[in-house]
Amino acid sequence: MVELPEELRxxxxxxxxxxxxxxxxxxxxxxxxxxxxxxxxxxLTLMRKNKGFHARFVSELPDNLPKDLPIILxxxxxxxxxxxxxxxxxxxxxxxxxxxxxxxxDEEHIFINPHDYGIDxxxxxxxxxxxxxLSVIFDKKNISLSVFGLAGAAADKQDLDxxxxxxxxxxxxxxxxxELEETKGLFLDGIDIKDALMKACDPYxxxxxxxxRDIKLLLEDIDLDSETPVADISSAASRKLNTLLILxxxxxxxxSHIIESIKGEHYFSSRFDLGVNDLYKLLNSSARTxxxxxxxxxxxxxxxALKRTEEIxxxxxxxxxxxxxxxxxxxxxxxxxxxxxxxxxxxRKGELAGLTMLYIFDQTKPTLGICxxxxxxxxxxxxxxxxxxxxxxLGELCRDIAERYDGRGGGHDIAAGATVPKKNKxxxxxxxxxxxxxxxxKD
Ligand SMILES: [Mn+2]
Numbered sequence: 070m071v072e073l074p075e076e077l078r079x080x081x082x083x084x085x086x087x088x089x090x091x092x093x094x095x096x097x098x099x100x101x102x103x104x105x106x107x108x109x110x111x112x113l114t115l116m117r118k119n120k121g122f123h124a125r126f127v128s129e130l131p132d133n134l135p136k137d138l139p140i141i142l143x144x145x146x147x148x149x150x151x152x153x154x155x156x157x158x159x160x161x162x163x164x165x166x167x168x169x170x171x172x173x174x175d176e177e178h179i180f181i182n183p184h185d186y187g188i189d190x191x192x193x194x195x196x197x198x199x200x201x202x203l204s205v206i207f208d209k210k211n212i213s214l215s216v217f218g219l220a221g222a223a224a225d226k227q228d229l230d231x232x233x234x235x236x237x238x239x240x241x242x243x244x245x246x247x248e249l250e251e252t253k254g255l256f257l258d259g260i261d262i263k264d265a266l267m268k269a270c271d272p273y274x275x276x277x278x279x280x281x282r283d284i285k286l287l288l289e290d291i292d293l294d295s296e297t298p299v300a301d302i303s304s305a306a307s308r309k310l311n312t313l314l315i316l317x318x319x320x321x322x323x324x325s326h327i328i329e330s331i332k333g334e335h336y337f338s339s340r341f342d343l344g345v346n347d348l349y350k351l352l353n354s355s356a357r358t359x360x361x362x363x364x365x366x367x368x369x370x371x372x373x374a375l376k377r378t379e380e381i382x383x384x385x386x387x388x389x390x391x392x393x394x395x396x397x398x399x400x401x402x403x404x405x406x407x408x409x410x411x412x413x414x415x416x417r418k419g420e421l422a423g424l425t426m427l428y429i430f431d432q433t434k435p436t437l438g439i440c441x442x443x444x445x446x447x448x449x450x451x452x453x454x455x456x457x458x459x460x461x462x463l464g465e466l467c468r469d470i471a472e473r474y475d476g477r478g479g480g481h482d483i484a485a486g487a488t489v490p491k492k493n494k495x496x497x498x499x500x501x502x503x504x505x506x507x508x509x510x511k512d
Contacts, residue, residue, distance in 0.1 A: 193234020197221015
């Protein structure tokens with residue numbers, strides 16, 4: 070059973086009592102892969118006890134919450150706890166986003182924020198895994214839902230070099246209970262090896278991913294038939310392939326922890342016929358295409374939803390490859406301390422910023438993906454672990470700088486975002502550049 074600080078455990082227990090004491094709930098969850106994971110874990114938990122729910126996905130917390138049923142907020146809510154205390158209905162907030170202040174709820178308002186207990190919510194636990202902990206405390210059999218919870222943590226990039234903290238402890242429990250099986254391999258997927266490399270955007274291999282001629286030469290080089298299914302590649306060919314793919318990353322000075330992360334453990338649930346790695350990518354795809362409900366349906370066992378999400382993901386990957394090619398070929402716009410690019414699709418800028426930061430651009434500067442909207446602009450900022458350990462906190466910067474210009478921002482130290490009136494775009498970028506320099510001690 071997952072180990073928790075005592076005060077935190079007792080909060081989960083109070084939340085479990087609320088689950089136990091009512092028959093129907095409203096779930097409001099963050100509109101992203103982790104948010105879908107969290108809502109799905111709780112939906113399955115409630116369904117197992119014949120309880121009802123209404124689920125809704127939002128990018129921002131609505132000003133007025135419905136007043137008819139107990140409410141569960143997942144992967145969202147931490148920045149609104151003060152006002153949420155006045156909610157009339159019982160309320161559970163499971164959110165791992167960092168906020169400055171610890172705000173206490175009461176018996177009917179349970180606020181669960183891992184940061185309050187010295188647990189790093191940006192690495193060690195996500196919305197999905199907080200939901201899984203609640204689910205397991207509610208009924209320990211629910212460790213069988215681990216594939217859904219851990220997919221949320223993976224969607225929030227908490228598995229980059231293996232799960233840690235509460236995520237790891239849930240994983241261990243699931244492996245022990247044989248609810249997940251562990252295998253090792255490259256994080257490649259597709260109909261065959263050629264298809265997998267043609268669509269490989271996460272991990273992305275500069276000079277190889279999506280480049281038909283280069284892939285043909287590479288496969289000829291190691292004498293591997295391009296139509297070989299990924300799972301059937303011999304271990305000798307797999308070693309050679311691995312070496313060549315790693316070389317493509319080494320040429321770019323990509324840090325070793327990223328290079329190591331292109332292969333690793335895969336966790337598979339036979340009960341649900343789903344793996345953590347595939348599932349989180351499917352959930353991300355459905356969130357990005359504004360079809361969170363479809364992602365949730367697949368978690369609830371709808372095979373048609375699964376097939377549809379796979380198609381969406383395939384189309385999405387082809388699109389991403391195009392975009393990454395042009396960013397790889399043209400490079401970012403550079404300031405002294407930051408690098409940035411423009412992207413017309415709002416929901417794509419974050420992942421592009423993340424992938425270019427990891428696999429393509431300069432590792433010593435954070436990357437901003439900027440999308441211009443009608444009267445404002447949206448940015449997604451991404452850093453590396455090294456930059457964070459050198460003192461950069463993008464969540465703080467996004468919040469502080471956005472506030473200067475009547476905008477809003479926030480997020481995690483390694484990944485954050487902001488939205489600001491369009492007329493202040495140049496000042497915002499200037500300020501961001503300066504503040505990053507300060508944070509990294511370059512001034
Ligand atoms: Mn999350």
